[in-house]
Amino acid sequence: MKKALHFGAGNIGRGFIGMVLCDNGYHVVFADVVPSLVEQLAAAGSYRVITLDTEIETKEVAGVRAVLLGSQACREELVDADLVTTAVGLGNLVHVADVLADGLQRRMQRNPEPMLNVIACENAIRATSTLRDLVYERVDHEVRTWLDGHVGFPDAAVDRIAPNRDGYAVEPLDAVVERYFEWDIEQPAVRGELALSGATFVRDLGPYLERKLYLVNGAHAAAAYAGYRRGHQTVREAMQDPAIAQLVADVQEEAAQGLTSAYPDLTLSGLRQYANTVRTRFLNPHVVDHVDRVGRDPLRKLAASDRLFGPLRLTMAAGRKAPALTSAIAFALSYDNEQDESAQKVQQMIQEHGVSQAIAQIAGCTDETVVASIVREYERIQGGIWNGTAS
Numbered sequence: 001m002k003k004a005l006h007f008g009a010g011n012i013g014r015g016f017i018g019m020v021l022c023d024n025g026y027h028v029v030f031a032d033v034v035p036s037l038v039e040q041l042a043a044a045g046s047y048r049v050i051t052l053d054t055e056i057e058t059k060e061v062a063g064v065r066a067v068l069l070g071s072q073a074c075r076e077e078l079v080d081a082d083l084v085t086t087a088v089g090l091g092n093l094v095h096v097a098d099v100l101a102d103g104l105q106r107r108m109q110r111n112p113e114p115m116l117n118v119i120a121c122e123n124a125i126r127a128t129s130t131l132r133d134l135v136y137e138r139v140d141h142e143v144r145t146w147l148d149g150h151v152g153f154p155d156a157a158v159d160r161i162a163p164n165r166d167g168y169a170v171e172p173l174d175a176v177v178e179r180y181f182e183w184d185i186e187q188p189a190v191r192g193e194l195a196l197s198g199a200t201f202v203r204d205l206g207p208y209l210e211r212k213l214y215l216v217n218g219a220h221a222a223a224a225y226a227g228y229r230r231g232h233q234t235v236r237e238a239m240q241d242p243a244i245a246q247l248v249a250d251v252q253e254e255a256a257q258g259l260t261s262a263y264p265d266l267t268l269s270g271l272r273q274y275a276n277t278v279r280t281r282f283l284n285p286h287v288v289d290h291v292d293r294v295g296r297d298p299l300r301k302l303a304a305s306d307r308l309f310g311p312l313r314l315t316m317a318a319g320r321k322a323p324a325l326t327s328a329i330a331f332a333l334s335y336d337n338e339q340d341e342s343a344q345k346v347q348q349m350i351q352e353h354g355v356s357q358a359i360a361q362i363a364g365c366t367d368e369t370v371v372a373s374i375v376r377e378y379e380r381i382q383g384g385i386w387n388g389t390a391s
């Protein structure tokens with residue numbers, strides 16, 4: 001039986017990647033940093049995925065094991081794994097890289113011939129490439145040469161809403177997910193054979209990845225940050241607020257305009273259809289997804305290449321204005337959730353240096369016109385007079 005080592009036994013790890021791998025006949029070994037989660041998974045050897053839709057479907061993912069990240073057992077799992085995946089959060093890839101660097105050296109010494117693929121399933125531009133670079137930094141020339149020939153690092157885009165489980169009557173290991181899913185993997189970087197039913201193999205991931213990050217996650221972020229500010233608890237509640245529903249649709253339209261200029265194969269009508277489906281998903285009455293999960297870590301979400309400044313850059317490069325993305329960025333900067341450490345860092349930067357400096361520091365954006373528009377929207381939000389994007 002093929003074996004997959006998956007880092008991150010959280011919502012998307014259990015609810016999406018683990019399930020697809022199991023459906024493809026992999027024996028799945030989860031590696032996580034939370035000892036209690038690892039113990040529970042290891043003891044149970046299985047968990048359930050509950051699909052939230054008009055029909056609630058419960059499916060068992062059986063025959064799984066679990067190891068603690070960094071343990072000897074975890075490093076040893078790499079020696080004969082057939083596939084490695086991650087869903088740990090972009091900032092945590094550095095810790096996965098430490099383990100991969102060590103485990104892959106063991107593999108080079110003891111099981112060098114079989115090809116291996118490593119796929120990071122994180123919401124970011126080319127997260128697998130980021131992970132590969134982190135691994136390469138940690139090994140010497142001999143290992144790098146072996147990695148070049150035997151280990152593929154294909155980039156991927158993953159899409160499935162896997163909310164937190166609070167509010168659902170579920171068992172401790174249950175994962176809850178929407179029915180929809182999409183997993184796109186860049187074929188040219190794959191080493192050896194990799195067949196995964198449920199995944200789509202594409203020649204160039206760029207358009208798939210940016211379409212997903214901007215039209216799903218950018219829109220999601222807009223709904224969450226505006227929703228938080230306007231007192232909504234969940235994404236669905238936020239989407240039922242007409243001003244936010246319009247903001248989200250406008251964010252998608254601006255991003256779509258930018259995407260069609262950057263990727264001639266993407267059509268505006270195709271992107272509009274995709275965007276409509278995304279908004280319907282956000283309104284799914286069976287999914288309770290809190291704005292604080294979707295808005296988590298605004299420092300990451302406000303980075304230059306991420307879901308808000310990424311499409312803004314494309315739209316501006318296409319010579320178009322982006323008032324809705326500007327509002328969404330201003331809402332992200334206004335996100336002062338005390339439970340979110342990253343939000344608190346953003347607030348501290350704003351307090352210490354002002355909004356313009358915070359934008360420069362976080363997103364590297366110093367374009368005076370862009371910064372001035374964001375600041376104007378930020379002030380409207382702070383003043384409580386935002387009731388729709390200024391045109």
Ligand SMILES: NC(=O)c1ccc[n+]([C@@H]2O[C@H](COP(=O)([O-])OP(=O)(O)OC[C@H]3O[C@@H](n4cnc5c(N)ncnc54)[C@H](O)[C@@H]3O)[C@@H](O)[C@H]2O)c1
Nearest residue numbers: 008009010011012032033087088089092095122123161162
């Ligand atoms: N939840 C979603 O709807 C969704 C959908 C698509 C993609 N994603 C992406 O998947 C990733 C995980 O998101 P999530 O919602 O599952 O988060 P989560 O917090 O539910 O799960 C993350 C898991 O990773 C573990 N972890 C953290 N650092 C680790 C490390 N170094 N090694 C091993 N495990 C580690 C955590 O303990 C946790 O169990 C993120 O990059 C997210 O953007 C999430």
Ligand SMILES: O=P(O)(O)OC[C@@H](O)[C@@H](O)[C@H](O)[C@H](O)CO
Nearest residue numbers: 123158159160161162217220294
């Ligand atoms: O996971 P994040 O923090 O990058 O983004 C929050 C949500 O937008 C995200 O988890 C979506 O639910 C998911 O990407 C849908 O595929």
